[in-house]
Amino acid sequence: MAAADGDIQEELLKLAQLAGLSQDEGIRAAIESLPLLPSPERQRTETEKLMKYLSPLAAMRVWNGDAEEHPFLPQPEGEELPEFDVLLGLIDDLKVGVKLEDFLTHVQVSGPTKKGKTFFILSQLRQLIEHGVPTHIFDTQGDYADLLPSMCPRAKVIRYQDMRRNPFEEPPNLTQDEWLQHVTNYLRECFYYRDGVVNLFRSLCTQLREQGLKFNARTFVEEYRRVPRTVRREADYFQSLGRFVTAISNPTYQCESGFDLRMLSTEPVVFDLSNMANDWRLFFIADLVTWHHASRTYRRNRGVELVLVFDELSHFYSEEASKRSDLGEPFILQMVRESRKRGLGVILADQVYKNFHGTVRANCQTKVVFETIDGPSRIEVGRDLSLNQEQQEFLSELSFNVQPQRRVLVQIPTYPKPFLLIIPQIEMPDSRQVYEKPELEWVPLPEKEEKQEKPQHDEVSHEMDRYLATVGCNPLLTESECDALVKNYDPTHNKTRGTNIRKALMELGLLEEHKVPTMKRGRYYKVPVPTKAGYERLSKRKIGFKTLEGNGSVQHKFYQRRVKEKLQKQGLYAEVEMILRTKQVDVGSVKEGLLPRRVAYEIVWDDDLDKELSNLEKNAIDGWDMTVFAVQNEEMRDHLNAVLPDGNEQVEIRLLRELI
Numbered sequence: 001m002a003a004a005d006g007d008i009q010e011e012l013l014k015l016a017q018l019a020g021l022s023q024d025e026g027i028r029a030a031i032e033s034l035p036l037l038p039s040p041e042r043q044r045t046e047t048e049k050l051m052k053y054l055s056p057l058a059a060m061r062v063w064n065g066d067a068e069e070h071p072f073l074p075q076p077e078g079e080e081l082p083e084f085d086v087l088l089g090l091i092d093d094l095k096v097g098v099k100l101e102d103f104l105t106h107v108q109v110s111g112p113t114k115k116g117k118t119f120f121i122l123s124q125l126r127q128l129i130e131h132g133v134p135t136h137i138f139d140t141q142g143d144y145a146d147l148l149p150s151m152c153p154r155a156k157v158i159r160y161q162d163m164r165r166n167p168f169e170e171p172p173n174l175t176q177d178e179w180l181q182h183v184t185n186y187l188r189e190c191f192y193y194r195d196g197v198v199n200l201f202r203s204l205c206t207q208l209r210e211q212g213l214k215f216n217a218r219t220f221v222e223e224y225r226r227v228p229r230t231v232r233r234e235a236d237y238f239q240s241l242g243r244f245v246t247a248i249s250n251p252t253y254q255c256e257s258g259f260d261l262r263m264l265s266t267e268p269v270v271f272d273l274s275n276m277a278n279d280w281r282l283f284f285i286a287d288l289v290t291w292h293h294a295s296r297t298y299r300r301n302r303g304v305e306l307v308l309v310f311d312e313l314s315h316f317y318s319e320e321a322s323k324r325s326d327l328g329e330p331f332i333l334q335m336v337r338e339s340r341k342r343g344l345g346v347i348l349a350d351q352v353y354k355n356f357h358g359t360v361r362a363n364c365q366t367k368v369v370f371e372t373i374d375g376p377s378r379i380e381v382g383r384d385l386s387l388n389q390e391q392q393e394f395l396s397e398l399s400f401n402v403q404p405q406r407r408v409l410v411q412i413p414t415y416p417k418p419f420l421l422i423i424p425q426i427e428m429p430d431s432r433q434v435y436e437k438p439e440l441e442w443v444p445l446p447e448k449e450e451k452q453e454k455p456q457h458d459e460v461s462h463e464m465d466r467y468l469a470t471v472g473c474n475p476l477l478t479e480s481e482c483d484a485l486v487k488n489y490d491p492t493h494n495k496t497r498g499t500n501i502r503k504a505l506m507e508l509g510l511l512e513e514h515k516v517p518t519m520k521r522g523r524y525y526k527v528p529v530p531t532k533a534g535y536e537r538l539s540k541r542k543i544g545f546k547t548l549e550g551n552g553s554v555q556h557k558f559y560q561r562r563v564k565e566k567l568q569k570q571g572l573y574a575e576v577e578m579i580l581r582t583k584q585v586d587v588g589s590v591k592e593g594l595l596p597r598r599v600a601y602e603i604v605w606d607d608d609l610d611k612e613l614s615n616l617e618k619n620a621i622d623g624w625d626m627t628v629f630a631v632q633n634e635e636m637r638d639h640l641n642a643v644l645p646d647g648n649e650q651v652e653i654r655l656l657r658e659l660i
């Protein structure tokens, strides 16, 4: 047989495949034995025979494929469908989509894992962003954080560690009381709090307000620790409220006012929450969503101002909470019900249709249903979209015989019946970067001191107790700073009295004095600190003292505090022993903004320069933009300078005295 005959064989095999007979042994043998036939004549006649047999079969099957019978026929025709802004998919060559306003009546997407829900939503987001509609995605799996920026370079990804938010700050249109009412509601939902705990929360807030203090996570936590727990019942409430206190002790909330949420809501933003623990995550989202919801006034005919995306809906509310009558309606359901007239659109997705709450189903007028294998869900879809038995069953084979392999059932607000759509293939740019996700890190609260029975110090006078409490509540002050504080509430106090009281407390073993070298040789700050017995005495009297922040010696802690305070005075957010991912730094500061700038301060106390070099490296890996080494004197500065790598712009050496 000639070379061209190989092609003939191949063509016949293709034809057999189209005819559905590629596995038929007789046909295969006939095609394969063609070259073995004795004469070209025989070969030609056999080929013709096979062609004659296979062609009509193949043609019939191809034709059947084109005009596939399915129970949703007839599909809508071009002129029946309105114009659109955002493409959903195709019916053959006909493009079908929805208007921007249709997002205000919300979109619900369901389908088993890996069917393409996330990709479908990404394609919607890309188009919304191109139309200038801001979108906020609460991304619990990190998919959107990975993929959206490569589709829309304008989209910003904010890791929750980088977010700065004061949950006590009310939106501009609400009074503080109104906002606290909202906060109370979502605290109930996020932490399952009952009335007792909620009342405790409110009473702490009232106390803060009465003291005229700024309302933020820091002042709240301080108040929580300061207030004595007198009754047993109350102690339980305090313990429950501890979960909220731990949540707001996260760096996200350690700021005066945080990001400008109004500005943020004009941008496409992915909140990457993939590393966040469940109940904190719910709290984080509840706070932001409630803010967006409450900050917008209710008005008819609003355009779509912001689209919120909740993929994997089950992460955003708990069935348990929605059933408990004392908790009220979960924030997400309330939002789906009321957000339309506030200009908020919502896209919700879940794997199981059956899991969508009735409120969600009733309020989402655009529904996208991927191939649904689970029977109960098919029945529910059937009920919600008025499908007949045959249509319902067809939901399990939506993607059979379809190229590319994704077809969905959709219901849109502007067409009376549901119909089938092909989802176009999405090409991802190759340069997609997959980054390693950082470990989950939390800044734990200090352990509560254990309370024990301890000996009475009868000789302790009222004045001495007060002095001890002042030192305990204001750690790491110098002697003269302590005296000045006491003078605030006791004008007769003076330096000599201070010296005498300290001496008496030291003799009783309740106080000790640490000498911290100043930058001038031979001179010291004297820093009084309660002893273990001193702290025990304070806790027995229910004085909410503060433990010393920082690590290492009292001297080291003293300078950590000084550096922190200086930074705070400059208006920066600063924290001792701050941690971004893996390792604490002596003092960390963050300048707030969409791209926060993070500076780590390391106080160089001894001559261990290798340790400092390794700190430098680890800090850069952890995400600090700059490491500042604070050294005691010029000599140390020169030593360090000699070992630092040249040309590293992420490091600076400063004299400690300039930083305090």
Ligand SMILES: Nc1ncnc2c1ncn2[C@@H]1O[C@H](COP(=O)(O)OP(=O)(O)OP(=O)(O)O)[C@@H](O)[C@H]1O
Binding pocket: 111, 112, 113, 114, 115, 116, 117, 118, 119, 120, 351, 406, 423, 424, 425, 426, 427
């Ligand atoms: N429209 C599409 N174009 C191209 N590829 C797609 C499309 N839809 C889905 N895929 C492919 O299928 C894979 C799974 O899709 P996707 O992540 O959207 O599924 P999912 O339904 O969100 O799954 P899960 O429930 O597990 O989150 C994707 O990684 C992608 O490779």
Ligand SMILES: [Mg+2]
Binding pocket: 117, 118, 119, 143, 311
């Ligand atoms: Mg997904």
